[in-house]
Amino acid sequence: MTWTAESLATTARVTSAVPLTAEEQARxxxxxxxxxxxxxxxxxxxxxxxLGGLIVQVGDVVIDGSLAGKLDTLQERLLREGG
Amino acid sequence: xDVLQNLGINIPLLFSQCVNFGLLFLLLSALLYRPVxxxxxxxxxxxxxxxxxxxIADQRAAEAEQAYQERIEQARREGQTIIAQATETAEKxxxxxxxxxxxxxxxxxxxxxxxxxxxxxxxxxxLRDEAVHLAAAMARKVLTETLGEAEQHQLVDRVIRRxxxxxx
Numbered sequence: 001m002t003w004t005a006e007s008l009a010t011t012a013r014v015t016s017a018v019p020l021t022a023e024e025q026a027r028x029x030x031x032x033x034x035x036x037x038x039x040x041x042x043x044x045x046x047x048x049x050x051l052g053g054l055i056v057q058v059g060d061v062v063i064d065g066s067l068a069g070k071l072d073t074l075q076e077r078l079l080r081e082g083g
Numbered sequence: 084x085d086v087l088q089n090l091g092i093n094i095p096l097l098f099s100q101c102v103n104f105g106l107l108f109l110l111l112s113a114l115l116y117r118p119v120x121x122x123x124x125x126x127x128x129x130x131x132x133x134x135x136x137x138x139i140a141d142q143r144a145a146e147a148e149q150a151y152q153e154r155i156e157q158a159r160r161e162g163q164t165i166i167a168q169a170t171e172t173a174e175k176x177x178x179x180x181x182x183x184x185x186x187x188x189x190x191x192x193x194x195x196x197x198x199x200x201x202x203x204x205x206x207x208x209x210l211r212d213e214a215v216h217l218a219a220a221m222a223r224k225v226l227t228e229t230l231g232e233a234e235q236h237q238l239v240d241r242v243i244r245r246x247x248x249x250x251x
């Protein structure tokens with residue numbers, strides 16, 4: 001077994017544009033449990049600058065499901081393909 | 084005889100005068116006539132020689148004149164050849180200079196087109212980048228202003244679902 005920051009992390013750092021409801025937090029914990037194979041505690045930060053969606057960081061793994069991230073990706077692709 | 088004497092002619096004198104005339108004729112023939120004839124023959128020979136020399140000189144002069152005319156004609160032909168060669172060389176140089184000038188003009192045009200195209204592409208890229216940044220900024224502004232609480236939670240729910248499905 002390889003010991004990585006991801007495999008050792010017990011907490012998921014979550015950034016949301018709006019405060020998450022308890023039900024959303026529960027479903028997020030469940031989804032993360034299926035994804036990483038273990039229970040993770042959530043540390044939630046509200047940041048409207050991500051526009052919408054969520055950013056989840058577990059160890060070195062970053063799951064960017066934010067609208068700001070999608071916009072950045074789209075903008076970078078347009079700039080790259082345009083050049 | 085008496086008749087001759089009556090006419091005043093003295094026979095012996097006549098005879099002696101005839102003899103004297105004959106002697107004088109022989110003497111003059113020997114001393115004067117032959118040298119004069121020889122001198123005239125020599126003079127005639129000199130005149131003939133002079134005429135021959137004059138004829139030769141005239142012939143030589145004609146030959147010299149012909150040679151001179153030939154040299155003049157040859158010089159004229161050589162001059163025409165030189166002029167033709169110079170004209171041909173000048174025309175060739177003119178053509179070369181013209182071709183070189185055309186080539187340089189074409190090169191300058193090509194460079195100008197390339198620079199223009201490069202500048203056009205640079206401006207297009209700048210405009211495109213600016214448009215992308217502007218569009219992104221407008222999208223952020225629109226999303227910020229239009230997404231309400233319900234839409235935000237719908238987005239959160241979708242992200243949670245996709246994380247669970249392994250799509251993110």
